[in-house]
Amino acid sequence: MDDRKFRTAMGKFATGVTVIATEVEGDVLGMTANAFMSVSLNPKLVVVSIGKNAKILNKIKESKIFTVNILAADQQELSMIFAGQLKEHKKVTFDRLDGKPVLAGALAQIACEVSAEHVEGDHTLFIGKVTDIHLEDVEPLLFYSGKYRSLTEEKLVTL
Template identity: 40%
Template sequence: MTAAAATADRTALFRRAAGRFPTGVTVVTTLADGEPYGMTANAFMTLSLDPLLVAVGIGHRARAHGHVLRSGRFAVTVLADHQEPTARRFADPARPVGEAAFTADPWTKGPASGCPVLSDGAAWFDCAVRAAHPVGDHTLVVGRVETFGLLDTARPLLFVNSDFAVPGPAPTLGAHPPSRPASLGARS
C-alpha cells in the first residue's frame, strides 16, 4: 500500500468514526460588502454561559471563511427537521453567491449583526467574532452571542452516519414562545 493510499484509508475511517457522533445542522451567514454569504456547518457548539459564547469550525476553502473573518460578525441558524433541502443547498459548492443563494429561503436580518437569519429554522444566534483560531484545515471561530432566540417548535435537523436524521418528538416550549429576529429576541 502506498503512503497516499494509507492516508486516504485513514481519512475515510476517521470520517466514518466521527460520523457516529450525531451533530446538529446549521447555516452560518455573514455580510461582506453588503452581500450575504452562507454555508452549512455541523461543527457548531456552545462554549460559555458567562459570557455567552459559541464556536463554529469553518473550512479554509469555504467561501464564507474570509468573509466571516473580515466582517467580524456572523449569524447561526439551527436548521429544523424540514430543512434538509436548505442544508444541502448551502453545502453545495456550485450554489449561487450573494443574495441569489438565499432566494429559496425566507430570512430576516439579525438585529445585532444584520447577517441573515433563516426564518424557518429552529433557533438562531447573532454574533460578533471574538477570536479565530486556525486549526488544521479549518478555523475555529468563537463568537460572542449578542442576540438569540427560538424560531419554531419543529425538531432540529441532525447529521449522523453521513446522512440527515430527525430526533424524537418535537420539544415543547412551555411558556417561552418563539422569538423571531424582528422582535430582537433575547439580549446578552
C-alpha cells in the same frame, strides 16, 4: 490511520445541522456546518469551525460577524443548498436578527460578533460573542452517519 476511517468515526457522532451566515457589503453568504458548539455561559460564547477552502472563511474574517441557524426538521433543502448539493433551487431570502442575516423558520437563530479566531489544522475556529437569539418550538434536523435523520419521540411508560 486513513482519512476515510477518521471521517467515518466522526460521522458516528449525531449532530444538529446549522447554516453559518455572514454579510459583507450587502452580500450574504452561507455554509452548512455541523461543527458548532457552545463555549461559555458567562460571557455567552459559541464556536464554529470553518475549513480553509470554504468561501465563507475570508468573509467572516472581513465582516467580524456571523449567525448560526440551527435548522428545523423541515429545512433539509436549505442544508443541501448551503452545502452545494443542489444545483437548481429557489432563491433563499434572509431575515434579520440584531442586523445580521438569519434563516426564517430555523429552530434557533444565534447572532454573533467574532471575539477571537484560532487556526488549528486545516480549519479556523471562530469564537463568537452572542448578541441576540431567536427560538422556535419545532423539531430539529439531525445528521448521523452521512444521512439526514429526524427525532422520533419516545413514549415514556408510567408504572
